[in-house]
Amino acid sequence: MGFDAFLGNPTAISRLRRKLREGRFPHALIFSGPESIGKHTCALMVAKALNCLKDGPDDFCDQCSSCRKINSGVHPDVRSISVENEATQIKIAQIRAVLHMLELQPFEGRNKVFIIDPADWLNAEAANALLKGLEEPPENTFFILIAVNVHELSLTVRSRCQIYQFAPLTLAEMRQHGITDELVLRWSRGSIGRARSLDIAQLKRERQMVLNLLEDSVDAKEDTFQTLLGISAELGRAKQDFEDRMAILAILIADTVYVKEGVPGKLVNIDLSDRLTKLADRTTVHELIRMAEFLRFVESSLKSNVNRQMLTDVLVLTGSNILNGLS
Template identity: 30%
Template structure:
């Protein structure tokens, strides 16, 4: 059997349209799957790859037991390539893309499609993007390149223009909560809280739960409170977290700062992301200087842009500075 992946319910209409295109022989050679992280784009791409490579697909779904499906299940299918950074947070390099040239213009070993999944596409450096552009301009026969992008604005316009763009919708809140309840076996209240923390991205919520990231977030939130109560220093918290994913850590702090702004401007009616931290957020909102708060938000956003563009900052210094500025909000 192929490894289990599923089309999330809120992407089912997108799936049906693509399968209809395939049935009619109108499937393009390149797709750009766009949307916020955690909306099901990667699973969608894998399902489509499986359907195209399967020798006996049934209603647009891989059969799960042919030779091709067995190769997919063991991650050894010769006609499927996953292109991703060699290290988390790093760039996709030009040599990785150049290695695709022969693959894309050779005959498929199983006699069907050749499929490439690039994830995330915005992690390609400039040289890698230019190298891929040549493949997009001159694709081989029965070839599909799928670019998965959380931030399509970071891609070269010439790359975007050569792909059929598919935008993944966010599910309605109640549907996402019900899906999480079924998927993770949580209560509705717990599922709703987890979804809020994950910025309404259901698969990101699943990742938080299954990879223990909720515990990491709890450590961060406790650390932020301890700094304000002088139970810990910014340097101690930075030292504790500096080996973690900086985009994840700074994203959580950013959401905290935005929640504080919401509480300052909308008070009781504010809809906040970090519902489990409302007591702390309300206390900071009453004391924090508005100007200092917005300055910190701008500074943090600039740091996050640098991280997204794969700059290589001093991790300890970045976090020390952030947590010292956090401490300064209520002094």
């Protein structure tokens, strides 16, 4: 077991193990990269290596009481800090609790490890409070901040951490994990977590609805707007559904660009190549790129908690106008 069980990102793993082996492991790290590609798993592996009772200094046994407690989430010296309940931020009270723990000696391990995930969800007050711990950490204390986009963290926080960039797994690495369905492989986009949780039947149902909407938008005339707005009401009903369907729409648009540009090997939706080809024949690359740019605006707006229903209505109307050359 140990770090050898971690597939992908060999450069990051090698660098971490070297730091552990040399006894100069940094007290504050950032693991940055796309969601569900193993960053949190790697952080727990580091915590086990720092506290393993058998192996070391650059590996862990995964069998001793310390490793087992970390695996079960009950080790008193390894804490994960995340958003609470339905919150969209990590708040200052959570970080103050961490700072209080810095004053205490480890309860039973050699080292205390705090994993903040997602660190790019720290609000401004929490991030400022965290700086105190990052600037003067006790000798036996380590912080691992996990972020999708390292640039979402303040420059001051970043300057006090060593940054480790994690990349999505390759298709070959995904297959080593036992993922063989081609559609699952492509939709997971290098994320083993996403691949294992993907409900392919549900995805196909959602994709069918979104593709129908996209095709209708391409062909939309004035009398179809009420139909499109009716669909938008359904899209805007639940936050997670809305975000998932926007992600599906973005991938369908990207696939249509790939068809248009003659690079079908990059398609995610390989089983929809015929429909995407017809869609590509009825649009221009310029129109598709404008739609993709607008979807990036939607994604940014979602992070700012803009009303989803209003956003969807704007998306439908603006998307139809773009595809019909009216804006």
